[in-house]
Structures are given as C-alpha cells and as structure tokens.
Amino acid sequence: MSTTSSDTEAQREPGTPGTAEDLVPRSHTPVERLQHLLHRRPALSPLIVLVVSVVVFGIVADSFLRPQALSLLVQQMAVVGALAAGQTVIILTAGIDLSIGMAMVLTSLVMVKLNHDQGVPGLLALLIGVAVALLLGLANGVLVTRLNLPPFIVTLGTFSIFTAVSLLYAAGQTVALDPGSFLLWTGETIKVGSVSVTWGVLLMLLLFAVLSFALRETAWGRHLYATGDDREASDLAGIDTKRVLLSAYVVAGVAVAAAAWIVIGRVGGADPNAGLNYNLQSITAVVIGGTSLFGGRGLVVGSLLGALIVQVFNSGLALAGVDPNYQVLATGVLVIIAVTVDQWIRRVRA
Template sequence: MADVSTAEETSADHLFPIDETPARRVHSLLHRYPALSPMLVLVLACLVFGFANSRFIQPTNLSIILQQAAVVGALAVGQTLIILTAGIDLSVGAIMVLSSLVMAKLVSDGGLPGIVALLVGFAVAVVAALLNGLLVTKINLPPFIVTLGTLSIFTAATLIYAQGMTISLTPGGVLTWTGRDISLGGFHLTVGVLMMLALYALSAYALRQTAWGKHLYATGDDVEAARLAGIRTNRVLLSAYVVAGAVFGIAAWILVGRINGADPNAGLNANLESITAVVIGGTSLFGGRGAVVGSLIGALIVQVFDNGLALAGMDPNYQVLAVGLLVIAAVAADQWIRSVKS
C-alpha cells in the first residue's frame, strides 16, 4: 500500500499540475458539449430580433421559420454523418432533387401509385449516395473530389430526366402528405417538420447509444487508430454514406410535400446550406467531434437570421453577409478548441 501511495504522490499529475484557467474550463465545456455554443447564439439571436420586432416571436412567424428549415435541416442530418467521418458531401442537394423528380414524375407521367414512386425515389437517393461511398472507400478518392464530380453528374441527370419541366402534384396524395398542415396550439407546422425532428431524434440515439455511432466517431477522429483497434473503417465509412442517402431520400419527400411537386431548379444552394448548418452547429470539419442536434440548431440559426433581418428591413445582402460571418466564426471556434486541447 505504501508503494502505491508513493506512486500516486509522484505521478505526473502531481509533479506537473494542470492550471485550470478560465480558457481551459471553457474549452473543456465546449469540447464536451459541441452544441452549447450554437445554442447560445440561437437564444441570443431570438432575444435580439424579438426586441427589435415583436412580430418575430409570434407563433405564426416561428412556425414559418421551422417550415423553412425543414428541408435543409433534414439534409443536414445526412451531411453530419459524413462530416463526422472527416468527409464532406457536395452532392446532397443534387441527390435530393433527383430523387424528388423521380418520385413526382413516376406519379405524374407514369401513373404509378404514390407509395411505389416514393420507394423508387428513395432507392435512387440511396444508390446515388452508395456510389459516393464506393468511390471513397474502394478507390480511395478524397470525398471532396468525389462529391464535386457527382454533383455535376447528378445535376445533369436531373436536368436530362426532367427535360427542364417542373411537375405539379395534386395535394392529398402520398407524396404531398409531408406538406400537410398540423396545428399545435398557435403553431402551424407540417408533417415534414415533424419528420425532420424525428430524423434528429433517431440519428442522435444511433450516434450516442449504438456501437455503430461510436465507431463512426472513432473513424472520423483517427481512422488509422480506429483500424488498429479492430474497427472495419471502410465498412463504417460506406455505411455512413448509405444511411445519409436514406436521409436524403426522406428530405426529397419533405421537399415534394413542401412545393406540391418537383422542380429541377429547387435546392440550388442546398449543398452549401447543409454544410453551413453543420459547421455553425459545432460539428468539426476535421471529423470525430460534434453532435447531430447542433446541425438542427445551425439550420435554425440561418433561418432566424434571414427572417429576423428581413423583419428589421435589412438589405438581403446583409443576410448573406451575416451567414458568412457565422460560418467563419464557427470554424475559428473549432480551431481554437482543438489548439487548446493539444
């Protein structure tokens, strides 16, 4: 016992105690809870815009913000899974639009039942994401280059398939069900919003409570260390793309319900908007750190700034400027956390 006591007293922690400065405490808190800082930004923004214009905090306006965030918020779930592996997907919007057009056109032109069209469009999204995953894992191409190339491929396929035409659907069908209005007190939400929230709940559970989620974090943090620990990293990476593809298929369904049809020009900025939501939400572009709920907060922050600045009568250009500054601030914060940690 005496030897153990002596060993404890002469440990490195006793010889070189860590100075718990305020910066270290803040770093430790932010590293443990990545969604904390964007949550503070969201609350502060809501308070400021609420004081600036009382219309901002009215249930009708808050409902609009949630509805506007539904599509990008859903895409951000899949984007989060990929960025957690230290990858990135520039083709998410193109996959969603292609999938939505397949769904709508099979019903409108092909006369197929809505449920069949939905499943086919869902399969298209999964196969497209699977292609990205195979190129990354089997040929070892960088995710940025792969998805930059497939962005053009999927966009071209969408335009060729749609022949430059938009498709309108009759409300009340399976595909437009996600656009159905639901009243919750003073709030008017849609089924699509609730589906988006369900996606976040399921993905948060999978990432935090399952072996797959832990392997995903480990692979993104250090792929070689994860491989040496016995994790089949390529399988984990491929599964992340496949699951993300399934999420993009659901996002396509939400999009069809929101616009009551399909448009080849819809979601032109969805690729970058999903990345913006994930980055502002505290997920590290270097992989291995972040929480999926942060992406929801990030998507809401973007919509809150757009809505709040519009109500304040600001020039739309300043709305874009505000989002750009938020992205830079989020990346800078991530770099600071990593540098202090080291």
Template sequence: MTLNVDEGAPASAEDLAGDSHTLGQRVHELLHRQPALSPAIVLVLALIVFSFLSNRFMRPANLSLVLQQLSIVGSLAVGQTLIILTAGIDLSVGAIMVLSSLMMAKLVSHNGLPGGLALLIGLAVAVLASTINGLLVTRIKLPPFIVTLGTLGIFTAVTLLYAQGQTIQLAPGSFLLKTGDIHSIGSFTVTNGVLLMLALYIVVAFALRYTAWGRHLYATGDDVEASSLAGIQTKRVILSAYIVAGVAIAVAAWVLIGRVGGGDPNSGANANLESITAVVIGGTSLFGGRGLLVGSLIGAVIVQVFDNGLALAGYDPQYQVLATGFLVIIAVSVDQWIRRVKA
C-alpha cells in the same frame, strides 16, 4: 511551477495569469464535452436580438414559418453530419435530393404509379447515388471533396435532362404531398415534414449514441489509422455513413415535394451549402470525430433565424449571406481552438 503565496497577500501577476489559464482550460473542456453548447448560446442571443429588431419575429405564425423552412435543410443536415463526422464532406446532397424528388413526382404524375411505390423508388435512387459517392471515396480512395464536387455536376445534369425543363405539379390529396399537411396548435402550426425531420433526428441520434455503429463512426472520424488497428472496418463504416445519408436525403426529398407541391428541378439551389453551413455552425468538426446531431439541428435553426430575422428587420438580403459567412468562420475558428488548446 507552483508559487506559495502568503494568506491575505495580494495576488501577483503570475497568479492572475494562472487563474486566467485555468478558466480558459475549463471553457475549453466544457466546449469539447458539449459541442452543441456554443451554437445554442448563439441561437438564444439571435432570438433575443431579432425579437427587438422586429415585433413580428416572435409571433407564432412567423416561428411556424421558420420551422417549415428549416425542415428541408434540417433533414439534409442529418446526412451531412454523418459524412462530416468521418472527416468527409458531401457537396452533392442537394442535387441528389432534387433528383430523387423529381423522380418521385414524375413517376406519380406521368407514369401513374402509387405514391408509396414512387417514394420507395425515390429512396432507392437517393441511396444509390450516395452509395456511389461512398464507393468512390472508400474503394478508389478519392478525396470526398473532389468526388462530390464531380457528382454534384453529374446529378444536376441528370436531373435537368430527366425533367426536360418541366416543373411537375401533383394533384391535391397525393400521398407524396402528405409532408405538407399542416397541424395547428393554437396559433402555432407545424407540418408533417417538420415532424418527419424530428423523427429522423431522434432515430439517427439514438444510433450514434447507443450503438456500436455510432461509436465506430466517431472513432473512424477521429483517427482512421488507430481505428483500423483496433479492428474497426473503417471502409465499411465510412461507406455506411454515405448509405444512411442517402436515406436522410430521400426524407428531405419527400419533405421538399410537400413544400413545393411537386417536383421542381430548380428547387434547393443552395441546399448543398446550407446543409454544410448548418452542420459546421452546429459544432461538428470538419476534421471528423467530434460533434452532436442536435448541434446540426440548432445550426439549421440558426441559419433560418438569421435569414428570417434580417428580412423582417428590413435588411438587404446580402446581409443574410454576410451573417452566415461570419458564423461559419467563427464556428471553424472555435473548432480549431478547441483542438489546439491542451487540457
């Protein structure tokens, strides 16, 4: 109901409530259209706060370190985003990454294979492992959480058995270590791994935005039944998300090798949860169908900024875990609010 108010008369309480409601609707619509906006605001605020807490935070050397640290989780977040966009989740991405990286390193170090061939085999392993997850979800119709929780244990065990408790160091100059090569721009440095991660984001973001596959992926995640009725092969779309995620995991495995100098079965212990955290903080809905890949990149940066900033400020490492937990809860709460409020 609309109330007529005389010109110049003071606004009534109902009018003020209506204005407030309109503002809330505008904020809701903005966040719904731009899911990466809220994490971008959080990132800017975090950069400002930590620059005051530590005078070392904004130095080029430290920012370079933050970029190098996020290159692994950032790469994993690409694959995790694709799966979460279909209303799924993958708890095994980190385990697949470690298995793939260890296999690449061992094939070069112990079997004498060329680095390029080892990379292709590691890529095949990562894609195969992720495809298994996708087949269990789409063909046997098991819940993604249960499937990937089970394969997390399987892939972790396979990795440890394959490694036999050994860490594999590669000789300097190995092709697989190229992702660790550093390029300097003044005091700022960037590795090939960071550049590879950014290239991965550009390619996948383009596919999501400008191809039929991307549109079908969003539609399937938003409403799988309606998408199926519209003629979309939803099972194939979901399976394709896991397959492409496997490619992203293989990229992360290659970046990991460059970071640690070889294959380490104990590396990436928290990569599974960190990738999910980055995607959720980045504004991608756990219920599927809404989110942007750039948001996941911002989310990965936020996680590393909080870890790095709190460490430089001298806070106990547990505060890093605490801050991340709060960010996840807030991000999910905002997503729930966006879905609940009526336009």
C-alpha cells in the same frame, strides 16, 4: 557548511520533478475553463448563439416571436435540416458531401414524375425514390472507399452528374402534383398549441431522433466517431473503416430521401433547379452546429441548432427590413466564426 532543505529547493529549476508546484494541479483561467466546457459539450455553443439570436431579433423585429412567424421559420428550415442530418454523419468521418442537395432534387423528381407522369401510386413512387436516394449515396461511398478518392473530389463530380441528370430527366421543367397526392402529405399542417407545423417538420425531427440515438447508443455510432477521429488507429483496433465510411454515405441517402419528400410537400411538386444552394446550406448548418470538419467530434442535434440559427438570421434580418445581401453576408460571417471557434476548441489542453 551544511545546506538546508529550503536552500536545496531554491536551487531547483521551476517545474522539475520533486518541486511542490508539481503536486498542485494547474489552475485554469476562465477562458480555459470555457474551452474545456465547449470541448465536452459540442452543442452548447450553437445553443447559446441560437438563444441570443432569438432574443435579439425578438427585440429588433416585433413580429419575429409571433407564433405564425416561428411556425413559418421552422417549416422553411425543414429541408435544410433533414439534409444537415445526413451531412453530419459524413462530416463526422472527416468527409464531406457537395452533392447532397442535387441528390435530393433528383430523388424528388423521380418520385414526382413516377406519380404524375406514369400513374405510379404515391406510396410505391416514394419507395422507389428512397431506393434511388440510397443508390446515389452508395455510389458516392463506393467511389470514396473502393477507389480511395477524396470525398471532396468525388462529391464535386457527382454534384455535376446529378445536376445534369436532373435537368435532362425533367427537361428543365418544374413538375407539379395534383392535389390529394400521397406525396404531398408532408406539406399538410397540424396544430401544436398555437403553432401550426407540417408533417414534414415532424419527419425531420424523427430523422434527427433516430440518428442521434444511433450515433450515441450503437456500436456503429462509436465506430463512426472513431473512424473520423483517427482512421489509422481505428484500423489497428480492428474496425472495418471502409465499411463504416460506406455506411455513412448510405445513411446520408436516407436523409436525402426524407428531404426529397419534405420538399415535395413544401413546393407541391419537384423543381430541377431547386437544389443549387442546399449543398452549401447543409454544410453551413453542420459547421455552425459545432461538428468539426476534421471529423470525430460533434452531435447531430448541433446541426439541427445550426439549421435553426441560419434560418433565424435569414428570417430575422428580413423582418427587420435588412437588404437580402446582408443576409448572405451574415451567413458567411457565421461560418467563419464557427470554424475559428472549432479550431480553438480543438487546441484544448489538460
């Protein structure tokens, strides 16, 4: 007896070539569509969190949305934001810098002590400090690329070295600058509408703008993403991955110098004990900002949003009268949630 075409189709296993369902694209669930969207737009999730946080704390604390409170919030996150910009470049290569905060402290001490103790003009002291920051970044990069040491181990070691050198150099004492010093310029405020911002905040935003352009529009930026995504494939494609990795740590040195100048203007000098928390805070901002710890995915503007989120939580909880210990708890929860979301996004399927 002859077999009809419909009988033949019924005998085939579902999903085998030739079935009608193979000709129809698989429909995505709403959750899968969200997963694809967040994969294409890494900065979207921190932006959503930031907006929701601002709205919630604006309701909980009446004074949160006042111009003065918002101005102080942005000024408080400027140092962490600048460090997060440099940390982003390194994490995009699948590396990490645990020493970035203490490198900033050492750089700020060099600038301040040259100006205060040795009478070096402020501009020259700044330039020497920038050179020191670049050398510190270069040292990390050389250890990672030439000795093939893991970034975690290298920067954990240099964290201790930079800490010891800072304490010895300053004899454990805070150094205050005299009013009028050029190095204090970043602490001066200007009016933007009804909000006062410091020049240090504008310097931080300029740093983000330059890095964002470089990562998005230059060959260096494309090579950086490729190296972080798959270093072996990048080597095979002809990219000098060691040079790219080395450049990432040097560029982070520029961010360190900017952060050092900002912190000098904020505190009026340099404190050898000031940077113990900046290392983890910068990493926290980058992770919350949507940059993957596995490298190759993320945007530097996401780290700016991440730094704002951390400061929004700290300021919002403080204005709401919440115990400071819960502020630390909230930051830890945010980090775990951010890493969990990143893992989920990386499992995106076509």
